[in-house]
Amino acid sequence: MRVRDGNLIVQVALGGAEHPAAACETEAKEIARAALAAVPRRT
Numbered sequence: 001m002r003v004r005d006g007n008l009i010v011q012v013a014l015g016g017a018e019h020p021a022a023a024c025e026t027e028a029k030e031i032a033r034a035a036l037a038a039v040p041r042r043t
Helices: 021-038
Strands: 002-005 008-011
Touching: 002 021, 008 021
Parallel strands: none
Antiparallel strands: 002 008
């Protein structure tokens, strides 16, 4: 999954037994949101 916000691109790749396909999209979205929230906004 790739998320872009301005010039910031966050790529999240999950797989394997720890991240089954049924749940990985939701988990990837949560990770991407957290990564974007951690970056200070320019004003």
